[in-house]
Amino acid sequence: MIALAALTAAATVLVLLSTGDRGRLGRALPAPATSARPSGTARIDPGVAVCALTGVVVALLLPLPVGPVLGAALAAAGPRVIRRLEPRAERRQREQLTADLPLALDLLASCLAGGAPLPAAARAVAAALPGPAGGRLAGVAAALDVGSPPAEAWSLLGGGAAPDDPLGPAARALARAAEGGAPVARAV
Numbered sequence: 001m002i003a004l005a006a007l008t009a010a011a012t013v014l015v016l017l018s019t020g021d022r023g024r025l026g027r028a029l030p031a032p033a034t035s036a037r038p039s040g041t042a043r044i045d046p047g048v049a050v051c052a053l054t055g056v057v058v059a060l061l062l063p064l065p066v067g068p069v070l071g072a073a074l075a076a077a078g079p080r081v082i083r084r085l086e087p088r089a090e091r092r093q094r095e096q097l098t099a100d101l102p103l104a105l106d107l108l109a110s111c112l113a114g115g116a117p118l119p120a121a122a123r124a125v126a127a128a129l130p131g132p133a134g135g136r137l138a139g140v141a142a143a144l145d146v147g148s149p150p151a152e153a154w155s156l157l158g159g160g161a162a163p164d165d166p167l168g169p170a171a172r173a174l175a176r177a178a179e180g181g182a183p184v185a186r187a188v
Contacts, residue, residue, distance in 0.1 A: 096132055096133070107129070111124050123141040126141060136157045143156055153175075155171060156171075158171025158172060
């Protein structure tokens with residue numbers, strides 16, 4: 001029984017490693033999504049689901065006084081412990097991206113509403129915003145300057161394939177607007 005519980009815990013770690021960005025445990029728990037969802041639907045956090053499932057399995061497999069207590073502790077504390085495994089620098093960068101997002105979008109919308117072309121607007125906002133958001137916008141502007149497809153260029157803003165990136169929803173909306181020919185200022 002104890003061996004089966006240990007196997008389940010090991011499987012949990014492997015699942016979290018595989019769902020993380022480039023194998024980092026801290027990325028396995030995505031931040032709550034801010035994109036529009038139909039009402040009544042909720043995003044299930046894979047880290048919370050895996051910890052809850054592991055807690056139930058441990059509670060069922062271990063003897064009565066230890067199993068339920070250990071299972072409940074694992075299910076309750078597991079997600080918090082895993083979130084703490086995220087490197088401090090990554091957490092600060094994510095928090096700064098989240099804080100800079102409204103200002104970046106407001107500045108970008110103002111530039112576009114004023115008639116600036118998209119690469120020039122991205123470059124101007126990148127110059128105005130120090131930190132990771134400005135750096136990503138500078139990358140977008142450079143990609144647009146050399147003729148990259150808009151969807152590819154705007155994916156740089158969203159952190160590539162990271163599902164929990166704060167700029168991800170904005171990057172996807174801008175890429176769709178630029179690819180479809182819709183006014184980008186409206187998407188911002």
